[in-house]
Every structure is written in structure tokens, then in C-alpha cells.
Amino acid sequence: MRERTYLDHAATAPMLPAARDAMLEGVARWANPSSLHAEGRAARAALEGARERIKAALGWTGELIFTSGASEAARLAFRRGRTEGAKPIISAVEHDAVLRQVSEDEQLNAPVASDGRVDLATFGELLRRVAAGHGRAALVAVQHVNPETGVIQPIAEIAGAVAAAGGALFVDCAQSAGKLPLPSADLLALSAHKLGGPPGIGALLVRDLGRLVPEGGQEQGYRGGTENLPAALGFAAAVEARALVGQEPEWSVRQRENRLLLEERIGAAGGAAVCANGVRSPFTATYHMPGMSAAAQLVRFDLLGFAVSAGSACSSGTTKQSHVLRALGLPADHAANCVRVSFGPDTRREEVERFADAWTALAGDARRRAA
Numbered sequence: 001m002r003e004r005t006y007l008d009h010a011a012t013a014p015m016l017p018a019a020r021d022a023m024l025e026g027v028a029r030w031a032n033p034s035s036l037h038a039e040g041r042a043a044r045a046a047l048e049g050a051r052e053r054i055k056a057a058l059g060w061t062g063e064l065i066f067t068s069g070a071s072e073a074a075r076l077a078f079r080r081g082r083t084e085g086a087k088p089i090i091s092a093v094e095h096d097a098v099l100r101q102v103s104e105d106e107q108l109n110a111p112v113a114s115d116g117r118v119d120l121a122t123f124g125e126l127l128r129r130v131a132a133g134h135g136r137a138a139l140v141a142v143q144h145v146n147p148e149t150g151v152i153q154p155i156a157e158i159a160g161a162v163a164a165a166g167g168a169l170f171v172d173c174a175q176s177a178g179k180l181p182l183p184s185a186d187l188l189a190l191s192a193h194k195l196g197g198p199p200g201i202g203a204l205l206v207r208d209l210g211r212l213v214p215e216g217g218q219e220q221g222y223r224g225g226t227e228n229l230p231a232a233l234g235f236a237a238a239v240e241a242r243a244l245v246g247q248e249p250e251w252s253v254r255q256r257e258n259r260l261l262l263e264e265r266i267g268a269a270g271g272a273a274v275c276a277n278g279v280r281s282p283f284t285a286t287y288h289m290p291g292m293s294a295a296a297q298l299v300r301f302d303l304l305g306f307a308v309s310a311g312s313a314c315s316s317g318t319t320k321q322s323h324v325l326r327a328l329g330l331p332a333d334h335a336a337n338c339v340r341v342s343f344g345p346d347t348r349r350e351e352v353e354r355f356a357d358a359w360t361a362l363a364g365d366a367r368r369r370a371a
Helices: 017-028 038-058 070-081 120-134 155-164 229-241 250-268 294-303 323-327 349-370
Strands: 063-067 089-091 108-110 139-141 168-172 187-191 202-206 284-288 338-342
Touching (some): 038 063, 070 202, 089 120, 108 120, 155 168, 250 284
Antiparallel strands (some): 063 202, 187 202, 284 338
16 A cells, blocks of 8 residues: 555644553543542542643643533633623634634624734724723634644734733634643633544633633533543643643754745745745645645545645535635635645654655646646
């Protein structure tokens, strides 16, 4: 069989051995953490231990509510974190899971510049408008790292403006947790399977629980359902394995070099990275190949042994144009020829070089067909 190369880590990452081992430990603890007997109390202690381990590894001093993933974390934040009567302010390039929380007529859209970052002048005006009308700003949603382009938003500047306006900032950290230092915000969404943990679990980090309204039986009353102890233990182990301490880790530097190598090769073959002039993550980028649709590229790359995607995982199965690329002002025919490539901490240089060779060959084939 042809050797396979996985370059779709932004969709989901392989589970780390430490996370698998921790899940097996959790499976052995069969009791319900909400039960009062000795077995239940032992399971509860393990669950709370996992919670504290994740907070410590991330340097988070607020509260942590376990969820089924970042999508549910966004739902919890929006359903119970909004300012009454004030429209939420949402960046134009948020993940679909965030955009789905409110309809277009219920939100204010914060546009982005050509480099993929929020237009801070327009954003500031939106904050002032909402604060003037409601006494304080609404809930604001700006992701940390875009799942398609890899663009890193200036969260520190945005957080300062939101705090000054009396608002609350929600940051989707699904693509950055365990890869970049955690930003400062009021509410943050995490996803375990994006950083080497198990699927089906994530967390909402909350600075002040007073922003939320309890409605469940578990998780301090903020979420219903039996706690997923095995997944929580796997989540904790994965976060600890990817904990960032001090300077940028070697594996991040290596992936930055891999991305630069790939972009040099793609540029030489007539392609280009989307938001090439932006501040971007070492791990994720979207590339335009002239003359070949994303659908055709995905099939050809898959046959050649490469797993890549078009758009974010939650929308890549659709045929509609990416709202992220549309917000960047890319023409529809240009956006239709873009695919996403995303690395993991252990992606090897030789894998990237093989993909660059395949990309160059496909781009050459597209040029010949167009001639």
C-alpha cells in the first residue's frame, strides 16, 4: 500500500499514548462521580483531579466546566453569557459552531482586513455603539487561531478594548490550546481532540461564574449529564503533555520551518498561501492552486497518500464557499481552488517535502490542462 501522510491535524489530532493510557485508567473506575458511595467518591476525586491538572497545565486560575467539546462550550457561553438586549459582536471569520449561536440579524459583524485579523478601528466603533446603547458592551467572540488560514488574532488588544467597554470576551481556543500560550479572556473554549486528547470532551474556561446561569445537574449546576471520567483523564494527560512553559518549544519551531518550506515550494509552483502577509500559526494554512478545484485536489491528494481538507472540519463536507475566504474578499473562483494543510507537533520534514512534490506535480498538471 502507498504510504499515508496525515496533514489534517486541524480537523483532529492522533491521540497521544499518555491520553490513551489515562483513558484506560478511567474506564477501570466504573462508578458515577456523582454517587455518594465510596466508589463514587473515588471517581469524583479523579474527576476533580483532572480538572485541576488541566487548569494548572494551562495556567488558568478561573473555573473549568467540562463539555462535550468546543462547540458545546460556545453554546454555554452564548446562551447564558450575553448582555440582555445587547447584540453580540462576532468576528466575520469565527467557526461555524460560534456563528450558529445567533442569527445574522441578532449579531454585529466585526470585519477582518486582508491579513485575516479583525479590523480594530471598526471593532472599536462597534464596541462604542453597543456600550452607548446598553450601558456596557455585549458578549464579544473573537477566535484565537483561525482553523482555515491559521491567522492569529490580536487577543490582547481586543481584550483590553472589551474590558474598557464593560463587555465580556469569548475566545475559541480549539486551534491554539496546547500550541500557543492561552490568551486572557472571560470565557474560553477548548477541544481535547485537537491537541492529542480523546474526542467527545472539551471545556469552557470561565473567569466569573456569575456570567452564566445554572441549568444542569452536574458541573456545578452548569451542565447536565453523567460526567465522562475516562475522557476527562485523557484530556488532562494530553494537556500536560503539550503544556507550554517559557519559550516556544522545539516542535513548534520545527513546524514553523516546515510551513515556510512548503510555502516556498508552493510559491515556486505558481500557488500562494491565503493571508500570506498575516501573523499565522506554524500549524495551519490554506493554499490556492490555480486551475484545479479543491474537490479535485482532495481526490488527487488522497490517491497519492495525503490527507488534507478544504475548509474547517465542520463544513468541509459541503459545497458552499467558505465564509472565512468570503470574509477575506477572495473571489469565488479563487476560493474554490483552496485546500487546507495542517501539521501536528510530530509532522516530519520529509513528509512535507513529499507533499510539496505532489503539490508541484498537480499544479503542473493543472497548467497543462489549461493551456
